[in-house]
Amino acid sequence: MxxxxxxxxxxxxxxxxxxxxxxxxxxxxxxxxxxxxxxxxxxxxxxxxxxxxxxxxxxxxxxxxxxxxxxxxxxxxxxxxxxxxxxxxxxxxxxxxxxxxxxxxxxxxxxxxxxxxxxxxxxxxxxCGSFCLSEPVSGSDAFALSTRAIRTDYGYKINGSKMWITNAMESKLFIVFANLDPSKGYKGITAFIVEKGTDGFSIAKKEQKLGIKASSTCVLNFDDVEIPKENLLGEEGSGYKIAxxxxxxxxxxxxxxxxxxxxxxxxxxxxxxxxx
Ligand SMILES: Cc1cc2nc3c(=O)[nH]c(=O)nc-3n(C[C@H](O)[C@H](O)[C@H](O)COP(=O)(O)OP(=O)(O)OC[C@H]3O[C@@H](n4cnc5c(N)ncnc54)[C@H](O)[C@@H]3O)c2cc1C
The missing domain is CATH 1.10.540.10 (Acyl-CoA dehydrogenase/oxidase, N-terminal domain)
Known part of the structure; x- marks a missing residue:
């Protein structure tokens, strides 16, 4: 045709x-x-x-x-x-x-x-799901993020915090961007899936906003959060392209x-x- x-x-x-x-x-x-x-x-x-x-x-x-x-x-x-x-x-x-x-x-x-x-x-x-990129000192300049990930026998361990995360109160799945190799700069950024309830993962604070108040916007903390290998999203180092x-x-x-x-x-x- x-x-x-x-x-x-x-x-x-x-x-x-x-x-x-x-x-x-x-x-x-x-x-x-x-x-x-x-x-x-x-x-x-x-x-x-x-x-x-x-x-x-x-x-x-x-x-x-x-x-x-x-x-x-x-x-x-x-x-x-x-x-x-x-x-x-x-x-x-x-x-x-x-x-x-x-x-x-x-x-x-x-x-x-x-x-x-x-x-x-x-x-x-x-x-429900959340997208977790921003941090206290990396908003517009998102790729200056300081959340870190390291490889472990089980998979990966994440440490750091995220800010202004929409849907945090409702979500069960969090897509988290962390740097696996800071020596590579933004090319070390990698995307991971973190499930609600994983040890060391917590919702630290809900922001009080001037408007759109029913939408939750929260600070998240990652304190030695260990996730399995399968929770890698895309390839190691491809997080900035994904974002x-x-x-x-x-x-x-x-x-x-x-x-x-x-x-x-x-x-x-x-x-x-x-x-x-
Ligand atoms: C309600 C709400 C929900 C959000 N939800 C999410 C979410 O779900 N997930 C997530 O990851 N993030 C989320 N964010 C964060 C959002 O992505 C950031 O607020 C945004 O990236 C801007 O970063 P910032 O607030 O740090 O502002 P800044 O980066 O500090 O910018 C402040 C001002 O400076 C200007 N500016 C910045 N850099 C430059 C430059 N180099 N040259 C000229 N001007 C510049 C900006 O345009 C802006 O006007 C949310 C934010 C809000 C308010």
Whole structure:
């Protein structure tokens, strides 16, 4: 078949599936999230029932293939979902964003077959994830990170701390960037999977924020955290490439969250003016 005869879909248009996704997430946001927004914001905590519903609706596994229990959709569908959620609650939206665009993508793109088999079904159905790169003295300059990893007979041992980690209170899986060989500079940075409950791993402090308060943002400590070899994500020393690649998608997710937030604010203001 001569594919050149088919005009490409303009990027300003959603496909039928993406438009249906936008409608169904919008309905979910209004019916399930909206009644809880104020309470969650005041409590500075995510309602676990909302997180459970996000999994049930397939919103935590947009791009995870159906064979692993995900929705098997594309990146645009995911972005549309993030935007629709943000119109109602940017906290719920960022939880879905970080989980899908950073964590799920990391496992999909860089996980070994064993890692995929173990984690993708859980990420799609019941286990939230966090992406742990930033540190107190390495934000924009992320690759100056000082968290260290060393090889052990069992696998790797991690020491250090991370800051501003989204979803930390809800997550069961943490993708952690640490330097395995500081003599190589940023080329020593390596990505690891750390499971909640691993000895020496703790959530040290939850930040009190001015907005988007229901989304947890925490300090994490790693004190001789030993993880098995299988928890290496990608190859040793490829962490900086993995982080850059993931952040390219993550930034589009955050842009969708902010676009949704402003559209939601505008729509609310317009509705109130009409009623007034
Ligand atoms: C709510 C929230 C959630 C977050 N979630 C996560 C998460 O889940 N995982 C994670 O790893 N991190 C997370 N972060 C951290 C976030 O990625 C960092 O805040 C970000 O990388 C910026 O780093 P910083 O805050 O240290 O600011 P800085 O790097 O100190 O930057 C401060 C200002 O200086 C400017 N600046 C910095 N360097 C230069 C330069 N060389 N030239 C000119 N200007 C410069 C910046 O543009 C900025 O305006 C989160 C942060 C927040 C606030």
């Amino acid at each position: 001569d594919l050149s005869a088919i005009p490409p879909t303009p990027i300003t248009h959603l496909s039928e599936t993406e438009a249906m996704m936008a409608d169904s997430v919008s309905r979910f946001a209004r019916e399930v999230v909206l009644p809880r927004v104020r309470e969650m914001d005041e409590a500075e905590a995510m309602d676990p029932a909302v997180v459970e519903q996000l999994f049930e609706q397939g919103l935590m596994g947009f791009e995870i293939p159906e064979e692993y229990g995900g929705a098997g959709m594309n990146f645009t569908a995911c972005i549309v979902g993030i935007e629709e959620l943000a119109k109602v609650d940017p906290s719920v939206s960022v939880l879905v964003d970080v989980h899908n665009t950073l964590v799920n993508t990391a496992v999909l793109k860089y996980g070994s077959l064993e890692v995929k088999k173990k984690w993708l079904p859980r990420l799609a159905t019941d286990s 850059i690649g993931l952040l390219n998608e993550g930034r589009i997710g955050i842009a969708a969250q902010m676009t949704g937030l402003s559209m939601g604010a505008w729509e609310n203001a317009a509705r109130k003016n009409n009623c007034g």
